[in-house]
Amino acid sequence: MNRRILILLLACAGAGVTSVYGADPLPSAESILDRYVQVTGGKQAYEKRKSEIAHGTVDFPALGIKGTMTRYAAQPDKYYYTVDIAAIGKMEAGVNDSIAWENSAILGPRVKSGVERAEAIREGNMNATVNWRKLYPKVENAGIETIDGQECFKVVMTPAEGQPITGYYQKKSGLQVKLTTVATSQLGDIPLEIIASDYKDFGGILEPAKVIQKAGTQEFTMTLERVEVNPAIPAATFALPAEVRALVDKTVDKGEAK
């Protein structure tokens, strides 16, 4: 779920166009997404990044719970993240060889399927930022909304499989400041609102250092502290944990898992 935050944010970007908007008419959704890529570092910066390890913290203020987050990603589509919270234990998730999975001390191991799997794989695409055209066949500019006194373009991105995502991009800066969607999870369809702020340069790419996610009645803040750029990540990092591998082996419906 934590991975979703950053990935969803990154996934809403594109490559190429560097236009600055005039007053009218409304710019195309494509140009807004491409501008986001441009203002956050440019296509080349994204394409230079072959792997990364991001480190941060998570904070559930209403519950008084804090923890750490580490996210590993490698081109083209491998990712693994882990969140450690002392009172809850370790929560981890990943995508490897098109198997999307998660494991936690509380709910145990699980292999994702259906829409949830499609969303996880899409989020696990490290090139999502510049490959948005492949990931979201339909994008449209749904108008302008004011968020925190700033005019924002509202872009609705619809994937081939899964729920549409609405991103809000500041007219002035081109940065994405808000995202809404309905997340598909085994617990149910959960409305998500994500607020991104404090964009900082992490190895040549601007990323929101602070992300507040509101999911149903829960709210938490993730703070991105540092990003290791192009580190060598052992293949074992992305390997399925033994508990997940045991489930995959047990599952008769391997076609779904794959």
Added chain:
Amino acid sequence: MLVRRLIPLFAAALTVFGQARTQADLDSFEKVWTTIRDKHWQVKPGGLDWQAIHDEYRPRVEKASSHDEARAVIQEMIGRLKQSHFAIIPAVVYTVLDDEVESGSGTTGIDLRVLGGHAVVTSLDPGSPAAQLGVQPGWQIERASGRDLEAVIDQARANPAVHELQLTRAVLARLSGPIGGKLEAAFLDGTNKTVNLTLDLTAPRGTASAFGNLPEQHVWFESKRTGSIAYVRFNLFLDLPRVMASFQQTVENCKTCDGLIIDLRGNPGGIGGMAMGMAGFLVDKPNQRLGTMYLRDSTLNFVVNPRAKVFTGPVAILVDGCSASTSEIFAGGLKDLGRARVFGTHTAAAALPSAFERLPNGDGFQYAVANYISEGGQPLEGLGVTPDEVVELTRPALLAGHDPVVDAALDWIRRQKKP
């Protein structure tokens, strides 16, 4: 002259007092009405026009001539919801429950239930001060710290708003105090002879565990074998990493067991998700769930993820009136899935994150913020889990060294054994 001047002052004081009472009741009314408006899981609470309800009832609270009358009006208002776990608890009940209780987490190691209007020892923490002094299950506790417990029980039970969990906690509170302190208690032993003891108050059993903003609580987990039947008991669904790991280990060590008994008596719940996680060790069939929680803006499925290694033998779950929340979700869900047989007495019917708040007039207000429907289609909130086999603890059985609920579960598991 002086008297004549005092009378108007006295009358004025009465007036102010009366206004203060009315204002406190009005503030309480507004608190109740606003809380339901803002926190009820339905945008239209109970399908009602909640603003119209406000406009109908507020004038009646304004006109109420007494605190009791105002409370009755507020009770009537929330009764219109026709939903459980919305209640007003009179301030006097708090007085009975809280009176003269010395705060502190020190314990004698006694667990008790109110059986037949008496506080009866049901179990003792191993090595606890009470156990060391020879207190036995089945002993009746007459007095603690100079208070007659039967009077406390009678007063509390006179109010239907006080359920078994609250009552038990209130009585247990009288057997607690500061760690390192001492407590004078009078018991009736197995021959009904009075035994007076001075008990040390020590730290509660288990490991201190913190979970966010919740106060630190001691959590313990025990497992044992009766022949080839495994038995587990834990006092809270907290200390997640340790309790989940202990549960997993118990189940994995139980591959060849004839059955598994999970004793949730006295377990008031904790982290709801742990019910799902534990069920995954017992349910082999995919795509199952324990139930569904309905919140105002979302619906949460309490899913079960079957583990790679699942115990498939008979499972008995033991419950009582002090089994609440996550315990009920776990027991009710597995019962509905046909995966467990439930023994004991009716649960607390407090499955939801219902909250208690004190109102400006001193009354208490209980309200639920969600609705939970167990997989069998029945709401747990307000109804609880009805055991498949109702088995009650009795003082004679406890004195004889028996636990009738465990015995019933053992008998059932033995009957399930394939020839």
